[in-house]
Amino acid sequence: MREIHIDDITAAIERLFIDANINLSGNMYTAIKDAIDREASPVGKEVLRELLRNADVAREEKMPICQDTGLAVAFLEIGQDTHITGGDLSEAVSEGVRRAYRNGYLRKSCCHPFTRKNTGDNTPPIVHIKIVPGDRLKVTVLPKGGGSENYGEVRMLTPSQGKEGVRAFILEMVRKGGPNPCPPITVGIGIGGNFEMSALLSKEALMVPPGERSTDPEMADLEREILEEINRTGIGPQGYGGTVTALDVHIKMAPCHLASLPVAVNIQCHAHRMKEAVL
């Protein structure tokens, strides 16, 4: 049994949320840079260059890439041969979030659904825990802004709607969002499972690195088709018109009930912030 102290988890969470919000990961930077050549609109190109400049300024000045530093979403993959010591794991994660948003000068964006009263420290975080083989603990943080999250949806399609129904649903959501979710977007799609699992799959799909295709050839083809179609909508960077509306589309799939075809779409803005560490 390998022991991991909760203080190390708190410290990792704090460090990762600050890092994710300030330093755009190299693969997203490259994805935006590569998109400049594919963008037909001069204004679109200018917007993409502006996003790179913004990432540079954020890194140099240690400022968040975007003022919406998100709700704090964390994925923990806990090896079944680890023993977490020193206290309550959930509280350790919350404390890491609290420290990150205070010490990193990140915006606290968490509030009561009706009164809109801010919780003041960006807690509670949204934590997804998976037990996996091994004796390591992998922490992935994905601070997620509200503007893009608002264009997500779960829809229970009928089995007969099939692939065509999925495609139409995704395109409908991208068109509905238009400029609002800050394109160029990354689109996470969860197909199958049940109601809540499809939503989680769509979020996990966003965690796939840009340019990487599904290992399922049929899903990989569908990713390519949907990406191409999204980039024909004309929405473009910031919605000012152009040929790069999405940087990538990722699909995660799971078997579902005989009677169902659940599909979830989770849209991510160009500031796709994610960092991970293994303890």
Place this chain on the structure above:
Amino acid sequence: MTGIPGNDAVRRIGTPLMDAVVGSLKAGDKVLLSGFIYTARDAAHKRFSEALAAGKELPFDIKGQVIYYCGPAPAPPGRVIGSCGPTTSSRMDSYAPGLISLGLGGMIGKGKRSDQVKQALIEHRAVYFGATGGAGALLARAVVAADVIAYEDLGPEAVVRLEVRDMPLFVINDIFGNDLYEAGTERYRR
């Protein structure tokens, strides 16, 4: 529509917006804005609306002024402001026509506006600007001073008077009914 951007030279404009300036701006124009602007987003707009309903004054005279839909990140030590890009404007659509009819000169945000807002821009001569969403670190460089002037209890949603210098913006909706989002998307749809 003349306004597919990228052709015209960048224009420098200041606040409060003069009517002649508002009348000369076209969707697609790139402008650099200087002067005072006021941040306000969801919760502040709700309070504006409650104040007006109760017959009270707004916390600042909005005639010709520009509201920025923004909830800045906290200022790190030694800075006037943290990251401060625009938020999605459509959530303020139900409040905007009322403010425009009271003389609001412009709004800065990101994303599409409702038909009612676009109609109010035409009727009362005002303009909607877009700032690049998610470019909050870059936009913070245009801010030279920031003072909370109302609703401090709202935290990131308080009304902050920002002094900006050469804030880079695009005109999205003008007084002629043009819409950069619609025109741009139409042009590149395949």
